[in-house]
Amino acid sequence: MEQILLKHTRPGQCLTFDEYRSVAGFVALTNALTTMTPAEVQQSVIDSGLRGRGGAGFPTGKKWSFVPRDLPGPRYLICNCDEMEPGTYKDRVLLERNPHLLVEGMALACYALGVQHAFIFVRHGYEQAAENLRCSIAAAHLSGFLGSNILGSGFSLELGVHQSAGRYICGEETALINALEGKRANPRVKPPFPAIKGLWGQPTVVNNVETLANIPAIITGGPLWWKNTAATPEAAGTKLFCISGHVVNTDCFELPLGMTLGDIIDGPCGGMRPGSIFKVCIPGGASTQYLTGAHRDVPMDFDTVAKAGSRLGTGGIIVFDQTTCMVAVTLNLIRFFARESCGWCTPCREGLPFVQHTLERIESGRGEPQDIDILREHVHMLNYAFCALAPGAMGPVDGLLNHFEDELREHVSAQRCPFKGVHTC
Amino acid sequence: MFAMIPELLKVNLEQRVSTAITNREAAVDVMKELQRHYGWLTDEALEEASELLGLSTLQLEELATFYEMIYRRPVGRHVVHVCDSISCWAVGGETLLKSLAQLLEIAPGSTTADGAVTLLPCSCLGNCGEAPCMMIGERQYGRMSLEAGTQLITALRNS
Numbered sequence: 103m104e105q106i107l108l109k110h111t112r113p114g115q116c117l118t119f120d121e122y123r124s125v126a127g128f129v130a131l132t133n134a135l136t137t138m139t140p141a142e143v144q145q146s147v148i149d150s151g152l153r154g155r156g157g158a159g160f161p162t163g164k165k166w167s168f169v170p171r172d173l174p175g176p177r178y179l180i181c182n183c184d185e186m187e188p189g190t191y192k193d194r195v196l197l198e199r200n201p202h203l204l205v206e207g208m209a210l211a212c213y214a215l216g217v218q219h220a221f222i223f224v225r226h227g228y229e230q231a232a233e234n235l236r237c238s239i240a241a242a243h244l245s246g247f248l249g250s251n252i253l254g255s256g257f258s259l260e261l262g263v264h265q266s267a268g269r270y271i272c273g274e275e276t277a278l279i280n281a282l283e284g285k286r287a288n289p290r291v292k293p294p295f296p297a298i299k300g301l302w303g304q305p306t307v308v309n310n311v312e313t314l315a316n317i318p319a320i321i322t323g324g325p326l327w328w329k330n331t332a333a334t335p336e337a338a339g340t341k342l343f344c345i346s347g348h349v350v351n352t353d354c355f356e357l358p359l360g361m362t363l364g365d366i367i368d369g370p371c372g373g374m375r376p377g378s379i380f381k382v383c384i385p386g387g388a389s390t391q392y393l394t395g396a397h398r399d400v401p402m403d404f405d406t407v408a409k410a411g412s413r414l415g416t417g418g419i420i421v422f423d424q425t426t427c428m429v430a431v432t433l434n435l436i437r438f439f440a441r442e443s444c445g446w447c448t449p450c451r452e453g454l455p456f457v458q459h460t461l462e463r464i465e466s467g468r469g470e471p472q473d474i475d476i477l478r479e480h481v482h483m484l485n486y487a488f489c490a491l492a493p494g495a496m497g498p499v500d501g502l503l504n505h506f507e508d509e510l511r512e513h514v515s516a517q518r519c520p521f522k523g524v525h526t527c
Numbered sequence: 528m529f530a531m532i533p534e535l536l537k538v539n540l541e542q543r544v545s546t547a548i549t550n551r552e553a554a555v556d557v558m559k560e561l562q563r564h565y566g567w568l569t570d571e572a573l574e575e576a577s578e579l580l581g582l583s584t585l586q587l588e589e590l591a592t593f594y595e596m597i598y599r600r601p602v603g604r605h606v607v608h609v610c611d612s613i614s615c616w617a618v619g620g621e622t623l624l625k626s627l628a629q630l631l632e633i634a635p636g637s638t639t640a641d642g643a644v645t646l647l648p649c650s651c652l653g654n655c656g657e658a659p660c661m662m663i664g665e666r667q668y669g670r671m672s673l674e675a676g677t678q679l680i681t682a683l684r685n686s
């Protein structure tokens with residue numbers, strides 16, 4: 103299997119700048135600056151079929167094409183390394199092993215977009231990742247890959263690292279822009295979209311770490327080669343899948359997009375832990391709908407997972423075994439979202455705690471049949487919230503209703519959790 | 528003003544503010560540094576930040592109360608965060624938090640009477656492959672068994 107992002111890296115070790123140079127590091131940037139126009143770099147990204155790795159899967163080249171080139175004043179690129187979605191830790195692994203890929207990827211993106219000042223927004227707790235980035239940026243400056251008039255091309259670029267102080271909503275792109283400006287991180291109204299009016303009112307692109315880190319390989323290997331590293335003709339590129347839960351190997355793996363869920367679990371994950379039988383998984387971080395045993399043959403790619411009723415999301419796969427109570431799982435997830443709600447709009451601020459209390463009642467054996475209708479109604483109502491946090495939060499509740507209504511009803515009719523006492527934890 | 532913070536820290540912070548594109552962009556950095564100095568973001572620290580950044584204390588309060596890692600109330604000498612999100616929960620995170628609370632004889636969210644340790648449940652630490660996870664200060668710990676957790680906390684109390 104082709105490795106693009108984790109190639110040349112070892113767990114627990116950071117590739118040095120010189121090592122990166124010796125494995126063709128900054129060749130893509132050098133080639134682009136000497137032989138390609140910014141429009142050609144953008145076209146390569148469009149041709150590659152690269153889709154955003156931050157959760158929504160929006161085509162990257164297309165997003166770039168929304169940025170107007172003729173407005174006065176600066177444009178900005180922000181790399182989103184907020185990564186606070188439970189079950190997701192791929193950006194940390196990547197930056198702890200090879201921060202230089204992101205630095206080179208951002209330089210290429212900035213060249214394509216005409217950006218001279220870009221930022222990397224790093225969550226709290228990622229001290230090592232932030233330190234690696236600062237070192238890589240300093241080394242790139244010394245070697246003339248950052249700063250003014252890079253390699254004599256006339257293109258200049260500064261990269262800044264911003265370390266956050268912890269709040270999930272900062273990952274939402276407009277909230278992130280507020281956070282970076284030093285304002286309370288509530289999301290902004292869209293439109294205007296950040297591509298038109300973003301950081302300090304200027305055109306801004308927000309991309310995930312993994313998205314940007316793929317760009318050097320698209321330039322050196324060519325868009326078609328890059329696209330074909332996927333497992334199916336429809337998919338494009340590889341993906342970092344970060345695994346947690348009841349499987350043998352809970353690690354971050356770079357796998358071809360489009361590999362089936364079953365192959366991922368039986369292959370790199372090493373199957374279930376001894377004594378565990380697969381019950382269900384969350385395919386792409388806390389806000390994605392459950393996939394069950396019936397979904398083992400689903401190719402893990404954006405459209406195919408969407409067709410199965412969920413989302414590829416961040417690629418954070420969380421696996422649960424037969425002893426797991428799905429009401430309890432859903433309750434844990436809803437508690438997270440209710441706590442992380444930024445409080446800006448009423449449906450989310452009031453609705454999520456209400457859903458949490460309803461689930462608490464059911465889990466503790468005090469649920470009533472109409473509670474199930476209340477849950478269903480809220481799945482619908484929370485679509486009217488201001489940003490995507492609330493609908494995302496209801497993904498697991500929707501999944502609970504779709505796939506585990508029996509389990510939910512059993513809690514209510516027996517007036518207790520059928521898993522209590524069976525629970526391993 | 529500035530009677531409390533050392534000259535060097537003040538110079539560093541002024542430098543951080545002067546390199547920002549707008550002063551406000553540096554607000555979180557300045558508050559985090561002041562918190563590092565005082566242990567938590569005291570009212571004095573907020574006043575000092577306000578003066579350094581040219582922002583009102585209300586503008587800063589808006590930020591300070593928003594972020595998980597900025598403390599507007601006193602905390603112990605060591606702050607222990609235990610992840611209570613889903614991947615940690617799946618492999619015993621809840622039990623870990625409960626047993627550490629018992630060991631410290633406090634409820635999660637509070638500080639031991641001797642001011643040594645504050646125990647806080649927190650959202651995903653981005654280390655889910657090594658669940659269950661906790662963080663002491665800025666250092667992350669993964670694959671925490673109850674024994675390892677107990678050992679760490681006992682050592683911390685005595686340090």
Ligand SMILES: Cc1cc2nc3c(=O)[nH]c(=O)nc-3n(C[C@H](O)[C@H](O)[C@H](O)COP(=O)(O)O)c2cc1C
Pocket residue numbers: 153154155156157158159160162165182183184185186187270271272273274275276308309310311313314489490491
């Ligand atoms: C509540 C919420 C949290 C998010 N958190 C992140 C995050 O931590 N990292 C990230 O890259 N994208 C996150 N996103 C998605 C971003 O808004 C944005 O779509 C993404 O950074 C775009 O990058 P991409 O096109 O490269 O995927 C989040 C979205 C929402 C609604």
Ligand code: SF4
Pocket residue numbers: 271289442443444445446447448450451487488489490491492
């Ligand atoms: S949906 Fe939730 S997170 Fe989004 S703006 Fe409303 S309150 Fe804030």
Ligand code: FES
Pocket residue numbers: 188189190610611612613614615616650651652653654655658660
């Ligand atoms: S869920 Fe605990 S570290 Fe991610």
